[in-house]
Amino acid sequence: MKKAVTFAKARETSLYGSKAVGLGQAVRQGLPVPPGVALSGELVEAIASRDDKAVEKLTKAIAGLRPPFAVRSSAVDEDGAAASFAGQHLTVLNIHSAADVPDAVREVWWSANSDSAITYRQRVGLFTRPSVGVVVQTLLNPAVAGVMFTENPVSGADERLVEASWGLGEAVVSGLVVPDHFRLDRSGQVLERKTGRKRIALRPLPNGGTFEQQVPAAEVTQLCLDDAQLITLNELALQCEKAYGPRRDIEWAYQDGNLYLLQCRAITTGKGHSEVAPPPLPMHDPVAALLRVSLFADMDRRQVEQIARLLKERHFAKGEPVIVEGTGGAAFFLIDSGEAEVTSKGVRLATLGPGDYFGEIALIDGGPRAATVTAASELFCYGLTFWEFRPLVEGNGAIGWKLLQALAKRLRTPKSS
Secondary structure, X not given: OOOEEEHHHOOOHHXXXXXXXXXXXXXXXXXXXXXXXXXXXXXXXXXXXXXXXXXXHHHHHOOOOOOOEEEEEEEOOOOOXXXXXXXXXXXXXXXXXXXXXXXXXXXXXXXXXXXXXXXXXXXXXXXXXXXXXXXXXXXXXXXXXXXXXXXXXXXXXXXXXXXXXXXXXXXXXOOXXXXXXXXXXXXXXXXXXXXXXXXXXXXXXXXXXXXXXXXOHHHHOOOOOOHHHHHHHHHHHHHHHHHHOOOEEEEEEEEOOEXXXXXXXXXXXXXXXXXXOOOOOOOOOHHHHHHOOOOOOOOOHHHHHHHHOOOEEEEEOOOOEEEOOOOEOOEEEEEEEXXXXXXXXXXXXXXXXXXXXXXXXXXXXXXXXXXXXXXXXXXXXXXXXXXXXXXXXXXXXXXXXXXXXXXXXXXXXXXXX
């Protein structure tokens, strides 16, 4: 179902993902959550496919939110007690214009289908098609932010563990700073204070994106939370345990003296996020791009248009890996503009350009990538994921046969994975 709802109405994990439903539960419990909306997995996929009606639905849903925005993944199987996708799925921060939110949603969708995310899925036994819900929230500009565990995640002790730093909390969860460290008992009594080295604060830029602001020398080792703030954090921990149960991993922020809950999930191993504000994707013609590729050159336009409807745009900066040798893969890529280098075991094998493609072997056998492909310049690609590829072959004999013929030729003289 292609739906966009306020957090208060996000109740079904199968539609909106665990993060959105968790925030919805927090809102219904009266917890201090910044306003936002939840997008269902089907709506996110339609936005990734540049469906005009889906983009229009997104635009209407966020019309009542105050910018700037934060766009975060909320996959159905994300961040449960058994697995955490932190660091795998993208977060895009400080989007100043509602018109730029659809591109951010597309980037989040792609992050769930990246090789690193697929490799993690294979490792934890979740190699299924991701249903990628998304949450769009008003972004705070906090004085201090961080994480809090309602149980010590290392020792298992019945105590609060708080890590904090100046500015946006992503500096803590992505390891950009050594945060201040606090331990509290369940009554809020401070058991330990340890100063960190908070040399930078992650701040929003006026026109979108974030930057690393140098912290004044006097504040690098100054504790960024006082006792009153720690007491309020402990009260939030008690509220979250009442609403969600024990063993919670909480992201929080203080803005203008008020404490906000950003996320509450089960404690898992592994922390960290990737925060990148991608440039807007240009509009290209995927049909024209496909017709330049020998793999599809003998198909009629109707067949090519059918394939083109499944493709989703992807941008890579110069030097960024597209696929990595040895990782699991779930996407086939067609280069629309720019160049990429193919290497294996450190040896350069080929340079790919517009009309070239790679990744189809891993789509079929589910095995590891046989080579690394890296953007040699700014690179724009169209991607077809495993989840669309198999039904395409099974459901259309003519397309499947032509793909198999082209693949057989490629296997005789392979250029990439």
